[in-house]
Amino acid sequence: MRFFWVLTLCLMPVAATAQMAATLVADDVFVEGENRLTATGNIEVLYQGSRLRATRVVYDKPSDRLQIEGPILITGPDGEIVTADQADIDPQLENGVLLGARLVLDQQLQLAANQIDRAEGRYSQLYKAAVTSCQVCGGQAPLWEIRAEKVIHDQVAQQLYFTNATFRVKGLPILYLPYMRLPDPNNTRATGLLIPRIRSNDRLGLGLELPYYIALSSSRDVLLTPYLAGNTRTLKTRYRQAFNSGDMTISAGASSDDLGVSDDLRGYVFAEGDFDLGDGLKLRFDVQAASDKSYLSDYSISDTDRLASIVALTRVTEDALFSGSLSYFQTLRDDEDNASLPPLVAGAGLVRRYHPSAGGTVTVTASADTLLRYGQSTGDTGLDMTRTGATAAWSRDWLTTTGVLLTGTAALQADIWQLNDTDSYDATLSRATPYVQATLRYPLVRQNGRTRHVLEPVAALTYVRPFGDTTPNEDSTRPELDEGNLLALSHFPGNDAAEDGTRLALGLTWTRVGSEGVRSALGFGRVLRDNADPQFTVTSGQVDAASDWLVAGQIALPRGLTFDARALLDDTGDTSLATARVFWNRPEVQLAGGYIWQAPDTAIGRPDVVSEYSIDGAVQVSDAWNVSFDTRYDIARSGPVQAGVGLGWQNECVTVSLSVSRRYASSTTVQPTTDYGLSVSLQGFSARGTPKITPAACRN
Secondary structure (H helix, E strand, C coil): CCEEEEHHHHCCCHHHHHHCCCEEEECEEEEECCCEEEEEEEEEEEECCEEEEEEEEEEECCCCEEEEEEEEEEECCCCCEEEEEEEEECCCCCCEEEEEEEEEECCCEEEEEEEEEEECCCEEEEEEEEEECCCCCCCCCCCEEEEEEEEEEECCCCEEEEEEEEEEECCEEEEEEEEEEEECCCCCCCCEECCCEEEEECCCEEEEECCEEEECCCCEEEEEEEEEECCEEEEEEEEEEECCCEEEEEEEEEEEECCCCCCCCEEEEEEEEEEEEECCEEEEEEEEEECCCCHHHHCCCCCCCEEEEEEEEEEECCCEEEEEEEEEEEECCCCCCHHHCCCEEEEEEEEEEECCCCCCEEEEEEEEEEEECCCCCCCCCCCEEEEEEEEEEEEEEEECCCCCEEEEEEEEEEEEEEEECCCCCCCEEEEEEEEEEEEEECCEEEEECCEEEEEEEEEEEEEECCEECCCCCCCCCCCCCCCCCCCCCCCCCCCCCCCCEEEEEEEEEEEEECCCCCEEEEEEEEEEECCCCCCCCHHHCCCCCECCEEEEEEEECCCCEEEEEEEEECCCCCEEEEEEEEEEECCCEEEEEEEEEECCEHHHCECCCEEEEEEEEEEECCCCEEEEEEEEEECCCCEEEEEEEEEEEECCCEEEEEEEEEECCCCCCCCCEEEEEEEEEECCCCCCCCCCCCCCCCCC
């Protein structure tokens, strides 16, 4: 029978009880006089979450020490593991010496030494140490290791301090450092150097990125990334801070290069934040700026060709919505300039919903928006415009005994425009637009076991008659027929344009939800007008009195595969728009692909056909190998836009990433560029969150 012994009850007088905290469990315990206890067989010593196992333990009362014979196994409260041959340590397992010892952190990083000194329950000092996270097989050097004269592990700060360290690969010395500090695997926010990355770019040359992370506090940090290459000296930075009410991130970069774009410093600034100001009010900002049109593309930061900076306030309650925003736009396109975009746009709106006792819902909207251009001309490049308007709408549903759902809507919208720098319009314009709409729906449901089919025909008859002035159209230049606006009161996305006349929108949707987890939907729609509206362009799908047919479908499969497509077809079968997308999201596979085709439309500044596909994804081929890729191809111009591939490999102690990407000429890139990237990281240092791979078994 095993013997259970509590040292505080058997060896210490009451006055000294506070010094004893360890509990001993053993097969046999022998007490020699009043000062010495010897335990043997299946020994366990417990103290505040730490556990020691050994074959023989001797406790000496005068010195308050444990002499332990191994093999010894100590498991700490944070998961660290220590093994040793012999130990002389206090009963709290906090201060002492361990011989022939090995320390394992996070079941990954191994530190072996001739001797480990424990002090204050916080520091472990290792002499003549070898550190690695690789599988160590007898007689064979690991893939990598760090040999050091001395290593100190600070358990509280979660740091490792090396003295006279040599980095070795398969036993071959590669790098010597007199002093070095690295985070242990449990440290997720350690100030210090992160994984370097080698980059090679056609325009920038061969270079090295050296990111350095600074943890300012528990809620703030900075990342500094110098980038030195043959043709550039760049410093990138990222600042993050979390607040009680939100968070913000600021990213920026400055470069002095030899690309000939500018003799001054080039750079960019991106900033975003989201804050809850209380009482439902939220503040969001997103700032984007670049020194010139090609900087973001030259340094592979972003593919965007227009930068949008916005500050927005919103407040949403059960029956009200308030929003206000201020936006600034910067173009990176060669055929545009900031002065005539317009660059500055502001807007505000308030929506209130009421439920009168007479029935139905009343929605009242008040809104204003303004746009300013830098140009001083009186044409389109200089027009400044402010619109102020209000809308009142009433809507009510009736359900007949036969299952037909009737919805009636009546609305009145009134707007006033103030114009500057124009000779084509009066300084003040106004318009009132009443709407009347009746919508019929007749959903038909069929249940076949656990499979449900829903067929829903719908028809919406709408009458619109604007009264007043004809206004410039700034916010509705590219209307497009889709599933979201087929039955809408207006098919224009903004307020500057208004439809005129009577129209009938017809739609039919079929939805199937199968017992096997497959969900599919198919929809058709068309708009019939009494007269063609000249405000619609060819690719809107509504240039004629009878619009193009809208066809849209979606299939969602249970294993994460989703496909959807949409097209606009005329009566002859010709299309003005076709799009298709596919998504596959699995733990081992992430795939996204898309295709778009658009007919030429000179009315909106697109004289050529748009035909393009894109594919990107990532595949975890095995525990060790992963592949990522992306490509974008312009079919109309018979040329690629961009392409890239990445290859990654990892085992239990190292991760290697290799990437190649190529960007072709575009509106912001004068010539094609190829970018190569290589990074190698050692597992075991600040590796929390990195998947651990079980090492292969050693071979004789």
